[in-house]
Amino acid sequence: MEKHIKVLLLEDTPLDAELIERQLVKGGLDFELLVVNSKSKFERALNDFAADIILSDHSLPNFDSHDALEMIRNSGVIVPFILITSTMTDEFAVKVMQEGAHDYIIKDRLLRLPSAVKNLIEKFRLAKEQREERYRSSEDMKYLNHRLLLATKSADIGVWDWNLLTRDLVWDDSMYRMYQIEAGEFPSLYDGWVMRLHPDDRAIIG
Structure with a gap:
């Protein structure tokens, strides 16, 4: 019909x-x-x-x-x-x-x-159905991100991402707070993070 x-x-x-x-x-x-x-x-x-x-x-x-x-x-x-x-x-x-x-x-x-x-x-x-589905997916992602933020704050942990090809390192605000440094104080590279570690810890990660 x-x-x-x-x-x-x-x-x-x-x-x-x-x-x-x-x-x-x-x-x-x-x-x-x-x-x-x-x-x-x-x-x-x-x-x-x-x-x-x-x-x-x-x-x-x-x-x-x-x-x-x-x-x-x-x-x-x-x-x-x-x-x-x-x-x-x-x-x-x-x-x-x-x-x-x-x-x-x-x-x-x-x-x-x-x-x-x-x-x-x-x-x-x-x-219209596709727009509504994209909107629902966007809202679901916002909800999950909010839950992740609450979880990391409650556990006092940070979230970071490392690009294996470029060696770029991306930290969230909690990581900077735990390391007690400002975002611009060291290059956002894996090597920059390694240099911040204790010498004994550097030996462990190779």
């Missing part, structure tokens, strides 16, 4: 809006359609309608797809955008895609509109 989707259509010609709606129905989509025909209504719909996808004509009175894309960028809304227009030159297609459109369809070729809508919504759904 297809997921119910919310479609925001920016179109000022009722007949074109009807043709677009009819094509979506023929494509088997389960959808709620909101048609707006002005900048103010489009802005309100961006905030209140929570569209899954935006379909837009290019030219409306005192408002066009360039303005619509700019409003979307400024709003912070992440939503797929399909431009539906009567004509399209290669130069205009490149420009509108650079501005943030994800696809474009000529009005007399609406047959592929349903599949374009389905594909973009699925693409954005997967991208």
Whole structure:
């Protein structure tokens, strides 16, 4: 069963809006359609309608797809955008895609509109899941780092990392505190640490 989707259509010609709606129905989509025909209504719909996808004509009175894309960028809304227009030159297609459109369809070729809508919504759904997974991974890492910090402080131990190729040595703050030195007092190299050891300890590590 297809997921119910919310479609925001920016179109000022009722007949074109009807043709677009009819094509979506023929494509088997389960959808709620909101048609707006002005900048103010489009802005309100961006905030209140929570569209899954935006379909837009290019030219409306005192408002066009360039303005619509700019409003979307400024709003912070992440939503797929399909431009539906009567004509399209290669130069205009490149420009509108650079501005943030994800696809474009000529009005007399609406047959592929349903599949374009389905594909973009699925693409954005997967991208959202990936963003959420990265966020969860980032939060998990922050939590683990916090737990490690608490553990090292409680045990009064330090954490260090040694690059075997460059011989660079990286210490955390606890290491500097335990050795009672400032970060800039010796070169961050393994050899610099060795020179800080007692002679008997140097013999042990070779």
